[in-house]
Amino acid sequence: MASNPATPQEVIDLLENVHDVCGRLEPGNVPLHAAPQVFDALASAERLVGGAVLRMAGRYEEAGEWKRNGAKSAEDDIARKTGTPTGAARKKLSTSKRLKKQQRTDEAIRNGDLSTEQANEVSSGADASPEDEDDLLDTAKRHRLPELRKRAADARAKADRDREARRRRHQALRGVRRWTDDDGMGNLCLRLPPEDMAEVDAALKPRIDRAFADARQAGRFEPVERYAADVVRDLLTGAADGGPARRSQAVRPDKKVIALIDLAALNRGSIEGDETCEIAGVGPVSVSAVRSLLADAFLAVVIKDGIDIRHVTHLGRRVTATQRTALEARSGGACEVCGSRYLLDIDHNEGWTLTHETRLDDLSWFCWHCHGTKTRHDLRVEGPVGARWFVDRKTGQRWHPPPDEPRQPPPGGGHDDGDPSQTELFTLAD
DSSP states (O other): OOSSOOOHHHHHHHHHHHHHHHHHOOGGGSOTTTHHHHHHHHHHHHHHHHHHHHHHHHHHHHHTHHHHTTOSSHHHHHHHHHTOOHHHHHHHHHHHHHGGGOHHHHHHHHTTOSOHHHHHHHHHHHHHOGGGHHHHHHHHHHSOHHHHHHHHHHHHHHHOOOHHHHHHHHHHHOEEEEEEOTTSOEEEEEEOOHHHHHHHHHHHHHHHHHHHHHHHHTTOOOOHHHHHHHHHHHHHHTOOOOOOOOOOSSOOOOOOEEEEEEHHHHHHTSOOTTOOEEETTTEEOOHHHHHHHTTOTTEEEEEESSOOGGGOEESSSSOOHHHHHHHHHHHTSSOTTTOOOSSEEEEESSOHHHHOSEEGGGEEEEEHHHHHHHHHTTEEEESSTTSOEEEETTTOSBOOOOTTOOOOOOTTOSOOTTOOOOSOSOOOOO
């Protein structure tokens, strides 16, 4: 607790000052040399104020004002006041209540080190596995939000020792919701256990990649979510053409679910110690979930049996099927720099012309944009998978794009108005 807590009047006065400054801000009048500093200051203020709102959410519920406002719950009232979905407000309220027991996370929020989304993930993971709180805070500082979400999910899964019970719980929670929003748009929310959703993702991804690439070649430029909606609609209504997928270097249409599991765990039927049983891009699952998928011809299983798959090497330039599957298991099927899951390609980090061998630990998944950036500027990558960065080969220094760096068009030409840089196809409604 702060030694000199802010008074309610100080908070109200702060609002007046912020309102005045933001109202007088004219972005076009800010000198270009000062724009980065001003933007960083506003981003810091956003984290600080957002963190304060998050920390106050629990106290707001205790005050009971939401009842007098006619709301059916505190999260509904918070969602209305903050202009966010009820699901986001619910996460905010849950985090606010947990912070009383998470002093390090609370301090990071006070200091403006965490956004609301980061705070939710750190708090949720630390609540399930308190010993991982420091690691999650470090991840939030060093990595992007998708990697933090993955590690928070891993922390929750690690604390959930009985994966079979977790699988049964997930089965009981599956469902579909259908509603019409205020804009008259129809909405469909599908909830499935992670192993089942992995199969759905594997079935959708090649079709969405194909639709994205075809649209680019036809000169249509829309966000990838729109192509995804078209694909799901066509599949559900039977309008999908069902024809063979168009193959290209960047778009791989083969449906595949990749499981990584220790041989002993697969034979035994359960996990012990530090053994692994997970689906790439999804996270830890039960052994029975992997076994249930073994009959699926589209399941690729990477079985660990004391062999370090990082050192699988051959002298040809082309990637072997084994290396491709191991690489997908390692990266979760996402660009290892920006996290995009679309128009991916495999690239040699050091360059085959220099090494004349293809080693798994020298290969990386890149989206078309990151691949092109690496090639144009003669870069290499460093850092952990999922949060890598570019390094200039000549200077050895971390590379940053120049301010006037033009964004190259995707394969097929045109403008990149709908770059699919997000890591999830759908954001579930509240």
